[in-house]
């Protein structure tokens with residue numbers, strides 16, 4: 001059922017998605033040419049790829065908590081690193097997009113909800129080594145595994161937080177005071193997704209960028225994305241099917257929503 005929903009959403013996306021040709025907003029035109037279409041290959045892409053390939057062969061068994069139900073009483077399961085690596089993170093294309101987003105908008109304070117094996121975090125952190133990247137993971141053994149990957153990549157600008165988003169997000173936001181880039185990539189359900197956005201909003205500013213993963217993954221996530229798009233603080237959104245990117249620039253008078261080919 002979920003798969004059918006996803007396929008239908010993807011077909012709708014393909015039908016609606018525009019290229020630079022049909023876009024009149026100078027900001028979005030620049031986004032397409034300088035972020036989406038940037039084909040430069042950076043040294044770090046190869047380094048992260050090596051870690052990814054090692055993970056695909058890693059048979060380490062982890063005891064993990066399943067946060068999918070969003071409750072405080074998680075089910076414990078055992079999972080192999082290579083299986084988590086194959087299912088939890090986005091592919092290289094979207095990882096490299098995270099890198100290019102940081103490269104383009106130069107956020108100084110980045111917060112990621114959902115570390116998993118740390119690949120997304122690594123792309124965010126390598127794009128600007130003077131940025132501080134904070135990442136939250138609920139499962140201690142997963143967080144420890146990600147920590148090993150950060151050490152391998154010699155990344156010094158990452159602070160890991162271990163805890164359920166529901167318990168730790170507010171205090172982390174209060175500690176950071178202002179977030180320039182927020183990547184929401186965990187607990188992909190409607191109510192928590194909207195709640196994390198609402199919680200983070202007071203800590204965002206006109207130049208902040210928020211990225212949501214899996215915006216069409218389920219009917220609930222699709223609804224969450226519609227709610228986020230209609231938020232009064234949001235002035236521009238970009239739908240890339242998997243990622244939904246949100247901007248808040250005040251100079252944009254009428255909210256604009258784009259579906260772009262990627």
Ligand SMILES: C[S@@+](CC[C@H](N)C(=O)[O-])C[C@H]1O[C@@H](n2cnc3c(N)ncnc32)[C@H](O)[C@@H]1O
Nearest residue numbers: 067088089114116120137138164165185186187
């Ligand atoms: C899709 S994965 C993150 C992938 C990662 N951002 C990347 O780009 O490689 C989601 C992660 O969020 C964690 N997670 C989900 N719900 C959570 C919650 N309520 N609190 C803390 N962590 C949670 C899961 O344990 C999982 O490791």
